[in-house]
Amino acid sequence: xxxxxxxxxxxxxxxxxxxxxxxxxxxxxxxxxxxxxxxxxxxxxxxxxxxxxxxxxxxxxxxxxxxxxxxxxxxxxxxxxxxxxxxxxxxxxxxxxxxxxxxxxxxxxxxxxxxxxxxxxxxxxxxxxxxxxxxxxxxxxxxxxxxxxxxxxxxxxxxxxxxxxxxxxxxxxxxxxxxxxxxxxxxxxxxxxxxxxxxxxxxxxxxxxxxxxxxxxxxxxxxxxxxxxxxxxxxxxxxxxxxxxxxxxxxxxxxxxxxxxxxxxxxxxxxxxxxxxxxxxxxxxxxxxxxxxxxxxxxxxxxxxxxxxxxxxxxxxxxxxxxxxxxxxxxxxxxxxxxxxxxxxxxxxxxxxxxxxxxxxxxxxxxxxxxxxxxxxxxxxxxxxxxxxxxxxxxxxxxxxxxxxxxxxxxxxxxxxxxxxxxxxxxxxxxxxxxxxxxxxxxxxxxxxxxxxxxxx
Ligand code: BGC
Numbered sequence: 001x002x003x004x005x006x007x008x009x010x011x012x013x014x015x016x017x018x019x020x021x022x023x024x025x026x027x028x029x030x031x032x033x034x035x036x037x038x039x040x041x042x043x044x045x046x047x048x049x050x051x052x053x054x055x056x057x058x059x060x061x062x063x064x065x066x067x068x069x070x071x072x073x074x075x076x077x078x079x080x081x082x083x084x085x086x087x088x089x090x091x092x093x094x095x096x097x098x099x100x101x102x103x104x105x106x107x108x109x110x111x112x113x114x115x116x117x118x119x120x121x122x123x124x125x126x127x128x129x130x131x132x133x134x135x136x137x138x139x140x141x142x143x144x145x146x147x148x149x150x151x152x153x154x155x156x157x158x159x160x161x162x163x164x165x166x167x168x169x170x171x172x173x174x175x176x177x178x179x180x181x182x183x184x185x186x187x188x189x190x191x192x193x194x195x196x197x198x199x200x201x202x203x204x205x206x207x208x209x210x211x212x213x214x215x216x217x218x219x220x221x222x223x224x225x226x227x228x229x230x231x232x233x234x235x236x237x238x239x240x241x242x243x244x245x246x247x248x249x250x251x252x253x254x255x256x257x258x259x260x261x262x263x264x265x266x267x268x269x270x271x272x273x274x275x276x277x278x279x280x281x282x283x284x285x286x287x288x289x290x291x292x293x294x295x296x297x298x299x300x301x302x303x304x305x306x307x308x309x310x311x312x313x314x315x316x317x318x319x320x321x322x323x324x325x326x327x328x329x330x331x332x333x334x335x336x337x338x339x340x341x342x343x344x345x346x347x348x349x350x351x352x353x354x355x356x357x358x359x360x361x362x363x364x365x366x367x368x369x370x371x372x373x374x375x376x377x378x379x380x381x382x383x384x385x386x387x388x389x390x391x392x393x394x395x396x397x398x399x400x401x402x403x404x405x406x407x408x409x410x411x412x413x414x415x416x417x418x419x420x421x422x423x424x425x426x427x428x429x430x431x432x433x434x435x436x437x438x439x440x441x442x443x444x445x446x447x448x449x450x451x452x453x454x455x456x457x
């Protein structure tokens with residue numbers, strides 16, 4: 001081991017990809033109107049600049065993320081950090097529509113890769129009794145990234161420091177966390193489970209000894225035995241074999257992960273995260289600056305509730321958290337829809353805000369963290385990389401579709417948010433039977449125990 005690292009450092013730096021995920025998806029709401037006027041873009045072009053990250057993310061998770069069963073979690077985290085650096089640099093220095101789209105797609109590749117790699121990496125490092133809390137670090141970083149993006153939007157707006165346009169500062173500020181992720185990737189240890197899968201038992205022993213400071217050698221050996229029992233003399237598999245396993249013996253895990261990932265988006269979270277200022281400007285006639293402050297308030301509530309989620313994550317069954325979150329979100333969204341469809345929408349701003357905060361808090365305590373935690377723990381070791389990649393890509397595809405659909409629906413309802421919120425409420429309700437039927441309980445079990453419960457062969 002190169003450095004005497006402690007767990008706090010490992011899990012914070014290991015989760016940094018989440019911060020860039022949140023930052024790069026959150027920053028564009030404030031930057032896009034400025035870029036639009038600077039480059040003289042039409043609405044469709046601006047829309048594409050926003051969504052190109054989502055397209056890149058889908059490709060990045062499926063390609064780079066899927067390679068992690070072969071090259072390891074850590075090495076590919078370094079690749080994604082480099083892509084973050086290149087994408088942030090290029091987007092801050094873009095000279096027109098085409099170069100901005102290229103830069104945003106590169107950023108997307110990085111975001112997608114990080115979202116496929118990080119949950120599995122954290123789950124494989126964490127001790128089982130604290131795996132939920134430690135894996136929630138990823139979602140916590142996502143929410144901090146979103147909040148930092150809102151803060152950067154506010155802080156740089158109208159300030160052309162050193163003669164450089166404000167939006168270039170907004171986009172360029174992502175270079176700092178990208179650099180930190182690169183440093184983290186270089187000094188962090190490889191996942192002990194990946195090392196075992198590769199047959200490097202000595203390496204796995206060393207990493208586990210470093211991670212389990214409160215355990216003696218016997219405890220570390222016992223954990224290694226557990227991992228050995230699922231690796232058990234398996235032949236090295238090619239990509240075709242991995243895919244066959246994924247849709248064959250690992251299918252229950254695939255169904256659970258893809259379903260949870262898609263539903264996490266269908267409950268409509270990004271209608272609030274990406275479009276909240278627009279909702280308040282168009283729906284309630286708020287001035288732009290006030291609308292951004294509403295976003296900041298929601299961003300703070302999102303972070304605060306996710307901090308609380310790290311505390312409760314290992315105390316309640318994951319399935320209970322998901323179902324409770326669905327019920328609370330369905331209630332808040334139904335009330336929002338009724339208020340805005342039946343009532344006089346222009347007078348409903350304050351109540352809408354309160355209900356949106358309730359909805360965000362419910363999401364942040366349930367579907368926000370639990371979806372990513374489950375993604376990292378539900379797949380058998382031999383297909384964990386490729387499975388996480390497919391699950392994460394499903395999240396990005398659903399995100400893309402919901403974001404596009406939201407704007408169309410909002411226009412169809414004459415800029416009344418009641419319409420789209422009613423649709424999202426229906427998905428919250430539908431998510432409940434899905435969880436009860438298809439999602440296994442993973443809390444408190446070792447990854448190897450979960451694997452034995454899921455894989456029939
Ligand atoms: C979701 C993102 C969302 C964020 C909000 C994440 O879990 O995957 O799409 O923007 O939560 O906090």
